[in-house]
Ligand SMILES: [Zn+2]
């Protein structure tokens with residue numbers, strides 16, 4: 001199983017929802033569950049993320065990445081995309097008020113997403129397939145005038 | 146696709162959204178680079194995007210800089226005073242600050258050892274558009290339980306912009322006699338209050354009284370907010386306080402211009418929310434206004450402040466991308482005030498959601514509202530928010546309202562308020578007029594509308610006898626102004642006796658039996 005490392009950055013006050021940490025380096029498997037399930041032991045919307053006390057999920061150097069496909073049997077897989085990344089961020093890194101980050105399967109209206117410095121609307125939004133080394137920025141515009 | 150909200154509507158009733166962008170992925174401007182951002186269905190590259198925002202900013206600001214338009218098509222920009230910038234710490238005002246600074250203040254000439262510009266103040270190189278620029282921040286933490294002070298954080302955010310003066314204000318300054326005295330040079334220390342009913346809310350007649358309490362400005366602010374009936378009223382009151390604190394401050398500092406960081410998106414929110422709260426008569430002021438109000442055009446405007454919103458054509462999304470790509474630090478608004486409640490909060494959610502799927506509708510809101518003209522004449526200013534007062538408001542309200550008066554005192558006052566009985570009160574001159582005839586419709590609603598849910602916003606306090614009002618609420622004229630319409634016609638109001646009233650509608654009355 002190969003892994004993909006992606007740099008995630010938060011701006012415009014959105015970092016406050018993620019423990020006030022702006023930049024995160026995240027490694028994820030290249031194939032993930034098509035229904036965006038994060039891990040069998042940590043269902044989406046979990047109030048207590050498994051890694052709440054640590055900074056980030058383990059990097060490749062720190063040990064093997066748990067394979068989210070393992071044990072899922074016939075579960076459908078898809079290449080890692082931005083939509084899965086967002087579900088992952090919400091389940092594992094978000095520390096408060098998930099409604100300010102996501103709305104259904106997409107970002108909340110008022111959050112600008114840049115993929116490698118380009119508006120994600122030009123890149124297929126949530127369906128964009130992440131490559132190793134991509135930089136993805138989430139910027140909140142909701143902090144008024 | 147978005148639902149029209151009707152659960153039984155069929156699919157054809159759904160509004161189809163256009164694709165996110167119209168043509169290819171190349172920039173519509175240079176047609177060379179791959180695009181980086183989609184603005185209202187048009188694709189721009191990063192190189193073309195930044196100048197686009199700067200052009201929109203200048204186009205919205207510069208026609209308002211010179212006191213008079215003059216005849217020259219491109220007049221030399223010269224303001225008659227200094228510039229004050231309203232800074233909330235939010236995205237719009239952070240972008241505005243950066244644009245203003247880099248456009249008009251960054252290229253300041255080197256100074257000599259005395260701090261004066263080399264070559265003298267009148268050297269052409271040294272003539273800038275505004276004499277100076279001050280940044281005004283209103284600290285709102287006192288209004289919100291458990292909020293922390295952010296004034297120093299805002300001050301440090303300005304460190305990268307040298308030569309700007311920082312003016313920190315506090316929301317409770319509105320209730321502070323020393324602040325008011327400094328602003329106006331007027332040693333009048335009286336503070337007015339509103340009588341409160343048994344429920345701790347203002348009574349329907351909005352009876353004014355002279356203040357007998359000695360609350361600190363902070364406690365006065367809290368008592369004021371606690372006595373407001375709805376979350377919408379609290380949101381609006383805070384907005385009015387911030388706005389007037391800035392207006393008085395700008396005037397005090399000799400500013401010819403006050404610039405605010407409202408983007409197209411926030412402008413659309415405030416327009417819709419203004420109309421929804423009954424402020425349609427003053428809608429033009431949401432775009433542009435002059436302070437102090439009430440001077441007719443053409444009158445010598447010495448000492449007046451022009452309020453401009455230079456980002457009124459730039460959407461929130463453009464502001465966010467501009468700030469990101471230009472490394473502009475956005476401190477963020479104080480966390481709890483972002484959670485605005487009531488009509489303003491709901492309107493913001495609605496407009497932001499609408500903008501995501503239909504990016505052009507937001508500018509349609511602004512363009513449509515820009516065409517609106519208030520009907521009827523203005524008869525002065527509202528005592529609380531200083532916006533235009535619509536003529537004939539009390540009559541109109543009396544016609545459309547069905548009111549019950551559980552408060553006996555109000556019934557008595559209404560029943561006996563004919564001029565004839567004024568002799569009963571020998572101290573007539575010192576009596577205060579009821580506030581309700583001097584408030585705009587939004588303010589009357591703010592003080593008197595009742596909610597089924599009590600505001601959970603304000604901290605529960607010991608109940609006060611009365612509600613302190615901001616220092617600027619003063620009886621402005623002893624005499625009721627007599628409204629005169631454009632054709633010179635006088636409008637005089639007089640109360641009909643019950644007999645006269647009956648006679649005038651006699652034909653429509655059913656027999657008593
Ligand atoms: Zn271009």
Ligand SMILES: [Zn+2]
Nearest residue numbers: 527530585588
């Ligand atoms: Zn008013």
